[in-house]
Amino acid sequence: MKAVEVRNLVVEINGYTIINNFNLNVNKGEIVLITGPTGSGKTTLLKVIAGIIPYLYSKYNVEGVIRVLGLEPRQAVEKGLIAYVPQDPIAYNISPWIISEQNLVSPINSYPPRFIGDLNVRVDQLSLGQLYKFISTMALNGNVKVLLLDEPTSHLDSESLENFMKHARRLARIQKLTILLVDHRVKLLESYTDYTIYMPSHRNSVQTPRQPHVPRRSGNKVLLEVVDVSVGYSRPLLDNVNLTVKEGEVVLVYGRNGVGKTTLAKTIAGILKPLKGEVKINGRLFYIPQSPIYWFSHRTVREELRFYHAIGDRRLSLEQIVETIGIEEILEKHTYTLSIGEARLLSIALAMASGADIIILDEPLIGLDDYESLRLVNTLLYTGKRSVLVFSHSKLFSRVADKVYEIRGRKIIEATS
Amino acid sequence: MKLLAEIFELFIPGIHRRINPIIVIVSTTILSLTVFMVKPIWLLLYVAVLLVVLLKLRGLKVLFKVSKALLVLLVPFMLLSTTFQYIMGFIDLEFTTISSLRLMVLVLLSSTTIALIDPLHLIAVISSKSPNLALALALVFRLAYTLYIDYTRILEVYSVNLRRAGFIKRLTATLTATTYLALTSTLSFIEYFYTRKYLITRNTRYKGMGKETLGSKAKGDSKHTL
Numbered sequence: 001m002k003a004v005e006v007r008n009l010v011v012e013i014n015g016y017t018i019i020n021n022f023n024l025n026v027n028k029g030e031i032v033l034i035t036g037p038t039g040s041g042k043t044t045l046l047k048v049i050a051g052i053i054p055y056l057y058s059k060y061n062v063e064g065v066i067r068v069l070g071l072e073p074r075q076a077v078e079k080g081l082i083a084y085v086p087q088d089p090i091a092y093n094i095s096p097w098i099i100s101e102q103n104l105v106s107p108i109n110s111y112p113p114r115f116i117g118d119l120n121v122r123v124d125q126l127s128l129g130q131l132y133k134f135i136s137t138m139a140l141n142g143n144v145k146v147l148l149l150d151e152p153t154s155h156l157d158s159e160s161l162e163n164f165m166k167h168a169r170r171l172a173r174i175q176k177l178t179i180l181l182v183d184h185r186v187k188l189l190e191s192y193t194d195y196t197i198y199m200p201s202h203r204n205s206v207q208t209p210r211q212p213h214v215p216r217r218s219g220n221k222v223l224l225e226v227v228d229v230s231v232g233y234s235r236p237l238l239d240n241v242n243l244t245v246k247e248g249e250v251v252l253v254y255g256r257n258g259v260g261k262t263t264l265a266k267t268i269a270g271i272l273k274p275l276k277g278e279v280k281i282n283g284r285l286f287y288i289p290q291s292p293i294y295w296f297s298h299r300t301v302r303e304e305l306r307f308y309h310a311i312g313d314r315r316l317s318l319e320q321i322v323e324t325i326g327i328e329e330i331l332e333k334h335t336y337t338l339s340i341g342e343a344r345l346l347s348i349a350l351a352m353a354s355g356a357d358i359i360i361l362d363e364p365l366i367g368l369d370d371y372e373s374l375r376l377v378n379t380l381l382y383t384g385k386r387s388v389l390v391f392s393h394s395k396l397f398s399r400v401a402d403k404v405y406e407i408r409g410r411k412i413i414e415a416t417s
Numbered sequence: 418m419k420l421l422a423e424i425f426e427l428f429i430p431g432i433h434r435r436i437n438p439i440i441v442i443v444s445t446t447i448l449s450l451t452v453f454m455v456k457p458i459w460l461l462l463y464v465a466v467l468l469v470v471l472l473k474l475r476g477l478k479v480l481f482k483v484s485k486a487l488l489v490l491l492v493p494f495m496l497l498s499t500t501f502q503y504i505m506g507f508i509d510l511e512f513t514t515i516s517s518l519r520l521m522v523l524v525l526l527s528s529t530t531i532a533l534i535d536p537l538h539l540i541a542v543i544s545s546k547s548p549n550l551a552l553a554l555a556l557v558f559r560l561a562y563t564l565y566i567d568y569t570r571i572l573e574v575y576s577v578n579l580r581r582a583g584f585i586k587r588l589t590a591t592l593t594a595t596t597y598l599a600l601t602s603t604l605s606f607i608e609y610f611y612t613r614k615y616l617i618t619r620n621t622r623y624k625g626m627g628k629e630t631l632g633s634k635a636k637g638d639s640k641h642t643l
Contacts, residue, residue, distance in 0.1 A: 052608045080615030091605035094555055094617065095537045096562045097432040103537070122429070124566050143616075269577045287577040292567070292598055295574045297590035307590070311582045336597055354578065 001070045003028045003146055003178035004049060009064035011044055011053065018044050022064075024197065028145075029176040031169065033189050036199030037369045038341045042182040043087065045199070046148045049180065050084040051077040068146055076146070083139035087150040087340075087367060089131040090291060096122045098134065125233075128291055128363070129155045129257025129393070136164060140171060146178045153185040154366040157256040157393040165192040184369040219247035222282060223358050223387050224268065229277030231260060231267040236275050238264055239410045243403075245358065250380050250388045252397045254415070255407030261391040262290060264412075265362045268389070283357025283387075288347040290363035296335035301327065301346055304335055305353055313355035325349040325379060340367030341375070348379055352386070361390045418588060422572060424486045425565035427524075430558045431474060431532040438539040445530040452522050460518040467525035474532040483525070490524060491517050534558065540617055552610065559606060560599075567598040 006024040010017065019041040026032050034042055047053045051073030054060045068076035076082050086092060093101050099120050123131060132155035139147055147168070153161060169192060171177040183189055186196055224245040230236040237260030245251050255261050266272045268279055269287040289295065298304040309318050322328055325345050330338060338346060344364055351359045365373050377400055380388050390397045398404050404415040452460065471479055498513045536558045544551035571594045579587045610617075 047608070050612050052611060056608060056611060077612055078615060082612060083616075084609070084612040086605065086609060088605060090566065091563070091602045092609045094540070094559060094606075094610065094613075095432070095535055096429050097535070100432050100535050100537050120432075124569070266573065271573045271576060284581070285577050287574060289570065289574050292570050294598060294601065295571055295594055296597070297594040308578075311579070311586070336601060350578075356578075360577075 001028075002026060002067070003030065003069060004180065005065065005067040006045075006049070007065040009045075009048065009066065010062070011041065011048060012061040013059055019048075019199075022199070026178055026180065028178055029172050030195075031172055031179040031181070031193045033181045033183060033186065033193040033196040034199060035182075035184060035186050035196060038184075038339045038367075038372055040199040042199055043150055046084065046150055046180065046182055049073055049146075050082055050148055052084070080143045081145045082148065083144040083146070084148045085132075085136045085139050085150060085152075087154065088291065088293070089128060089135050089155070090123065092131075092135050093123050096124070098123065098126070101134075101138065127258050127262055128366075129157065129160070132156060133160055133164065133257065137167075140168065140177075144177065146180070149179065149181045149183075151183055151367055152181060153183050153188050154363075155257070158188065160257050161188065165189075168192075184373075219385060221247040223247055224282070224389065225280040226268060227278045227280065229267065229279060230275040231263050231272065232275055233263070237410065238407065238412060241277070241412045243405055243412065243414075245387045245389055247357075247387060248385045249402045250390065250397070250400050251403045251405065252395075252401040253389070253391045253405045253407065253412070254393070254395055254398075255391075256393060259407045260410075261393070261407065262362055264407075265360055265389075265391045269360050281358070284355065285358050285360060286351035286354055286356030287360045288344075288351065288362065288364065290366060293340055293343050293367065294336050294338070296343075296346070299334055300331070301333055301335060301338070302331045304346065305331075305349060308350045308353040312353050315355055316352060318353065321349050321352045324352070326375075341369070341372035344368065344372075344376055345379065348376075352384075356386060358387045358389060361388065361392075363392055364390060365392060365394050365396060418572060418591060420485055420489045422565065422569045423482045424489065425561060425568055427479070427482060427486055427528045428531050428561035429565055430534055430536050430562060432535050433474065433533055436533060438534045438542055441530055441533045445526055449523055449526050452519050452526075457515045457518065460515070460522055463522045464518070464525065467522065467529055470529050471525065471532065474529070483528075487521055487524065491521060494520060531558065531561065537617065544617075548614070552614075555610065556603070556607070560603065563599055563602045563606065564595070567602055568595045571595050571598060 002025055004024060004026040006022060009019055009022040011019040022041075022045065034045065036042055044053060048062060048066060049068060054062045055074055066073055069081055071079070071081070073082070095101050097120070126134070132152070136149065136152065152164070156164065168177070168179055172179060181189060181193065190196060222244055226241050226243045229241040231238045231241065241264065243251070243253070253261060253264065263272065265287070267274050269285055270279070270281075271287070296304050298307055305318055305321070309321075316324075322331065325348060327342070327345055327349055330342050330346075333342075335343075335346070348359065364376060368376060373396055377397055380397075380400055390401070395404075405412050406415045448463075452463070468480075468483065471483060495513055495517050498516060499508060499510075502508045502513070536555045539558065540551045540555050543554060568591070571591050575587055575591050575594075579590060582590070
């Protein structure tokens with residue numbers, strides 16, 4: 001009996017085809033990576049296998065044969081044979097408290113979340129990386145035979161990913177656990193997987209920039225200066241942080257999960273107060289958070305852009321911004337139906353429309369495929385005299401960065417310049 | 418706008434499992450009904466007792482948050498009540514004070530109820546009898562937390578990005594975005610709950626709950642270090 005069997009799968013919604021004639025056969029104990037561009041239906045496939053579609057969303061039309069350990073997906077879910085770890089871990093837990101959720105873990109397979117420290121914390125007090133680690137390890141417990149992981153590399157740094165995959169691989173070997181991973185980063189994951197399946201895309205929404213109205217220009221004016229700053233909540237996560245950002249510079253701050261990147265980003269943005277030291281800002285900030293990816297307040301992309309343009313300095317016209325970022329095709333789309341890549345590009349367009357001098361990007365590559373990641377990185381070349389400060393666990397931005405800072409322990413050091 | 422986040426925070430479910438959640442819900446419902454029957458002097462006693470219980474459950478910081486939240490809720494209520502009475506041609510300050518006290522007790526009682534209930538415990542107790550009711554109650558209890566998380570996340574982003582927009586524009590945008598986001602989060606929560614239902618109902622049932630609080634268990638657990 002196959003662990004997962006999918007034959008001639010077709011998934012449609014409102015006449016739009018998301019998955020067309022897809023086939024998949026996975027044996028027990030195999031680890032399979034499913035990859036493909038954004039919009040190819042990877043997450044939809046996982047939701048179909050997990051029984052979420054069409055049982056919770058009746059508008060979807062699903063045709064074909066789907067069997068999990070010989071059962072209908074719904075039956076397999078009701079027997080607790082499937083665990084699904086979503087891309088956005090924040091809505092996963094029922095109890096707000098980690099200790100309460102951890103109590104669900106069966107002692108047989110328990111893989112204690114040592115990385116969290118005090119378990120008596122609320123879900124929203126953890127970083128998304130820590131939370132993803134927690135829920136993915138929780139999912140490995142119990143009676144689970146098929147584990148579905150959505151975008152694990154988006155949240156996990158390379159060391160955490162290695163630890164988790166080694167543990168998962170051991171369970172695959174000993175307990176015949178089958179793992180289906182959906183992810184864009186094939187190179188990072190192929191050493192842990194048995195084989196890779198590629199899903200082609202059926203749509204092409206974001207265009208490449210045609211008229212770069214605002215190529216990057218550097219200057220000597222210091223826009224941001226962080227002087228001997230300590231950041232944290234009750235105790236410091238980072239000490240004596242010093243960094244400067246000049247006009248037109250792209251600066252990358254690189255570090256592992258849970259080291260305090262988001263806390264530093266929020267402190268620089270003025271959301272949190274530094275425990276010590278001073279943040280000097282000579283310009284206007286725009287903060288693009290790691291989460292939520294969707295933080296928009298208007299129905300369509302066009303309305304959202306107009307709103308920010310109206311409160312900005314209007315150095316650029318809306319048409320120039322739209323052309324520079326390449327989002328002409330999505331102007332009439334609802335802001336909450338955008339793909340993650342589209343939402344990220346819209347956020348940068350909003351930053352430009354608002355006339356911000358410094359754009360702070362927290363983990364901007366979450367949920368983006370290789371093409372979209374490069375597209376986002378290259379977009380930063382067209383931000384004019386604006387400075388961009390990127391916080392990421394990926395070094396991809398070092399391609400366009402003028403400076404790279406690395407967080408090691410509780411210190412931040414300038415890696416290259 | 419930060420005060421609203423603090424009000425939401427008052428309604429975050431707790432981790433205490435000493436008392437059966439059904440008993441908590443039934444007794445607080447009865448108590449809330451008595452608020453409209455007892456003599457006004459008793460309302461002061463209700464407030465004092467509930468404040469002590471809340472302090473015990475949620476810690477010292479909650480005292481400030483409760484005070485702020487009650488001010489935010491009560492001042493507009495009292496003003497509206499007095500204005501309405503003025504329009505009607507009489508002013509009865511005693512009536513306004515008693516009504517405000519009743520409102521205060523109801524807010525404190527709701528906060529205490531939610532603080533006394535762990536949603537997972539609630540599901541464990543109810544799901545064997547009615548899984549759908551368990552799901553509905555879990556959703557209700559989770560909604561306050563969803564609103565808190567989504568509102569604070571939006572508030573943080575807009576405190577930077579809409580700093581130059583006026584207060585009304587920022588407030589409208591914050592509330593609209595929170596509504597959109599909370600709807601999306603609730604749908605995601607239902608999806609994840611659906612796939613986890615088996616594990617939750619099975620594992621919470623046999624763990625012999627009600628013997629100790631999870632908080633006390635966590636304090637003794639020293640192996641979980643960074």
